[in-house]
Amino acid sequence: MTLIPRRKRPFSKYLTKVYTTLIESFGPQGWWPGETPFEIMVGAVLTQNTNWLNASRAIDNIKAAGLLDPKKLLCNQRKVPHLVKPSGFYRLKSKRLLAWCDYFVAKYQANVKKMKKRNLGSLRDELLTIKGIGKETADSILLYALDRPVFVVDAYTRRIFSRHGYFDYDAPYDKIRLLFEHNLPRKSKIYNEFHALLVKLGKTRCKKNEPLCSTCSLQHI
């Protein structure tokens, strides 16, 4: 992997410019779209390589069944594949969701406050040992459900910034994450908004010659 700055502007200044431009254009996003920490955790698993609309339909199914609770899901395991079907990969995701519930209940009695007390680095390592929880999912949970300062790297982040020449699309996840974390204030609020804005930008269809475009990608910045 290479981190080749093809542009001369320092990454930190560039990031500030992108962030302020996105805020001005789209406004604060107020992510994550989930009411409770557990709902956010569920969403993080179900949206893996899947559009949010389909993931949200699966969450709606779980809510409608009155099972949006880790212990209840564990007690109704056979219902889970059917409930999460709209999110795709449903046999796989039902296992991943239950693996998460298993961990959350066994280790923290489904108590978010207990989890938040843990040291961030060791907690992240612990999450990554759970089958079905990779780096992006773990970081989404840490940032959006637990309010910890971790920058979430996703496909949009890679696409937008690699097009601007700051790193290769295929650069290792943690290299990219640290590049952002080292060039932004260490504040979960900032990481939260920034990631949400990048997703918003990434979903916005190309409008040629405008400052904000996910294909041409912020050409004028």
Place this chain on the structure above:
DNA sequence: TGCCAGGCCGGGT
């Protein structure tokens, strides 16, 4: 109609 979406795992080289 085909392509794609807010990844991750396991097996092979």
Place this chain on the structure above:
DNA sequence: ACCCGGCATGGC
């Protein structure tokens, strides 16, 4: 240390 196939639905 990479590379790749598999996993599956619904929107556009």
